[in-house]
Amino acid sequence: MKVPFIDLKRAHEPIKAELLQAFANTIDHGGFCLGEDVERFETDFAKAQGVSRCVGLGSGTEALHLIATAMGIGRGDEVIVPAFTFIASAWFAQYVGARPVFADIDPESYTLNPDCIEPLITSNTKAIVVTHLFGQSADMDPILEIARSRNIKVVEDAAQAHLAAYRGKPVGEIGDAGAFSFYPTKNLGGLGEGGCVTSNDSALLDQIEILRAHGSKERYLNHYVGYNNRMEGLQAASLNVKLPQLAEKTQRRQFIANRYRSGIGHPQIKLPAVVDWGESVFHMFTVQHSERDQLKTYLADNGIGSDIVYPYPLHLQPCFSHLNYEEGDFPVAEMLARQCLSLPIVPELTNEEVDYVIETINRFGG
Ligand SMILES: Cc1ncc(COP(=O)(O)O)c(C=O)c1O
Numbered sequence: 001m002k003v004p005f006i007d008l009k010r011a012h013e014p015i016k017a018e019l020l021q022a023f024a025n026t027i028d029h030g031g032f033c034l035g036e037d038v039e040r041f042e043t044d045f046a047k048a049q050g051v052s053r054c055v056g057l058g059s060g061t062e063a064l065h066l067i068a069t070a071m072g073i074g075r076g077d078e079v080i081v082p083a084f085t086f087i088a089s090a091w092f093a094q095y096v097g098a099r100p101v102f103a104d105i106d107p108e109s110y111t112l113n114p115d116c117i118e119p120l121i122t123s124n125t126k127a128i129v130v131t132h133l134f135g136q137s138a139d140m141d142p143i144l145e146i147a148r149s150r151n152i153k154v155v156e157d158a159a160q161a162h163l164a165a166y167r168g169k170p171v172g173e174i175g176d177a178g179a180f181s182f183y184p185t186k187n188l189g190g191l192g193e194g195g196c197v198t199s200n201d202s203a204l205l206d207q208i209e210i211l212r213a214h215g216s217k218e219r220y221l222n223h224y225v226g227y228n229n230r231m232e233g234l235q236a237a238s239l240n241v242k243l244p245q246l247a248e249k250t251q252r253r254q255f256i257a258n259r260y261r262s263g264i265g266h267p268q269i270k271l272p273a274v275v276d277w278g279e280s281v282f283h284m285f286t287v288q289h290s291e292r293d294q295l296k297t298y299l300a301d302n303g304i305g306s307d308i309v310y311p312y313p314l315h316l317q318p319c320f321s322h323l324n325y326e327e328g329d330f331p332v333a334e335m336l337a338r339q340c341l342s343l344p345i346v347p348e349l350t351n352e353e354v355d356y357v358i359e360t361i362n363r364f365g366g
Contacts (some may be wrong), residue, residue: 003344003353005305006185010348015241019191022237034213037236042196044243045188049163050170051178051198055208056231060159060181060195062212064092066229067177067197068127070207071153073098077126082112083313083333085131089157090314092129092179100323101125102315104330108273110286111138113332117146127153132161132171134309134342135187135253135283136275140166140174147175155179158198160283162187163250167277172198182239187253187283188246190235252347253282256354260285260343263358268365269295270339284309288339295364296341302360309342 004010012019026037038056046054057063073079079093083102093100101120106113110133117128128147130138140154147154154175158164162180164171172178182194197208210217215226257280261271270288272280286309289295299306313333315325327334343357 001353001356002303003305003349003357004346005307005342005344006346007348008184011346018241019238022241023234026233026237031233033230033232035233035236037233037240038231041231041236041239041243044240045180045196046198048243048246049172049180049198050165051173052200053202053205054180054196054198055205055212056236057195057197057208057212057229058231059193060157060179060183061088061091062227062229063179063181063195063197064088064129064155064157065095066208066211066227067155067179067204068092068096068098069211070204071127071176073126073153076124078122078124079126080112080117080120080128081314082129082131082133083315083330084110084310084336085133085157085314086159086310087314087317087319088159089129089131090320092127092155092157098126099124100314100320102323102325102330102333104332105133105336106139107332107335109136109139109275110134110272110336111136112143114139114142114146117143121146121150121152125150125152127155129155129157130175131157131159132164134272134286135160135164135281136272137161137164137166137171137278137280139275139277144175153177159183159195160186161281163246164281165278173200176201177204182235187250187281188239188242190242191238192232192235194231194235194239196231249347250281253345254279256345256347256349257282257285259351259354260345260358263355264361266362266364269361282345284342285345286340286342288336289341290339291365292339292341295361298364299357299360304357304360305344307342308340310340311337313337
């Protein structure tokens with residue numbers, strides 16, 4: 001049996017006709033850069049996510065960049081960022097000339113460890129980026145408590161956390177702003193690049209609407225140095241087709257995760273922890289094993305796709321060598337980078353495929 005890690009063709013096959021019809025509509029009305037599909041998506045995604053408002057952009061990376069810009073973060077400022085996340089979480093600081101200050105993660109949730117934040121705060125700390133990694137919300141209350149008393153902004157990188165919640169509150173506006181990605185492999189993914197910002201600070205979102213369109217409120221009058229970060233109509237059209245299925249697809253991910261959890265009983269494999277502040281939406285189902293590379297090869301030999309997300313912690317990335325971090329600085333992030341392996345969890349997997357993954361893993365090394 002072959003079990004793909006991700007199979008976008010399989011995901012799109014049942015909705016292909018609907019997607020083509022949506023594209024035909026966009027071609028007819030001509031709203032290619034922003035326009036009516038984007039407006040509809042912004043309204044519907046905000047409603048689905050349970051947040052007050054959403055501004056559609058070209059990618060999740062652009063969302064992080066524009067949040068930092070609109071917050072006025074810049075040269076001389078410091079931003080606390082988890083040492084284990086996708087690189088774009090750190091671009092939040094780097095793109096605007098601020099310094100990323102890395103912090104270790106919690107070994108259970110794999111998200112920013114609130115206990116590691118306080119010693120890193122200086123008078124230059126302007127923001128904390130919190131990544132809801134692999135679909136698991138971070139422990140927001142202690143982080144907000146640290147930030148609020150010092151007037152530090154909290155930015156949620158929710159690129160992997162569509163429909164996730166923290167103690168019943170939807171992610172994306174628990175902090176000051178949230179960044180989502182609609183990259184094709186995300187829980188809600190378009191047919192190309194896409195992203196958005198969410199927030200209950202409408203002045204911040206108004207500013208981001210201006211920044212995404214060349215800093216202009218009135219045509220050809222540019223109040224600010226802006227960017228071309230508009231969401232494309234065709235991407236919004238594809239997201240509008242997919243959004244109504246997101247809740248069901250998320251439940252399917254959670255069902256598969258539970259099946260893995262009850263079925264995988266390998267003594268050397270550590271499963272993702274269950275935390276008490278909110279169920280993951282399982283963008284990834286990431287296990288740990290001290291012989292991770294052998295496990296990956298063994299799964300591949302048995303037809304099962306898996307992925308190492310992520311093999312390098314951010315503080316050891318060559319692009320941040322000027323920050324002078326060293327191996328050993330963030331032991332949990334480094335251990336995860338050495339031991340993590342993400343198993344297939346896309347909603348299109350059949351129960352037979354999930355059971356085959358379980359049986360194969362349980363035989364590893366036996
Ligand atoms: C945690 C995280 N942050 C930010 C991004 C950036 O999103 P995008 O690829 O849409 O620019 C991604 C996705 O790749 C991500 O996983």
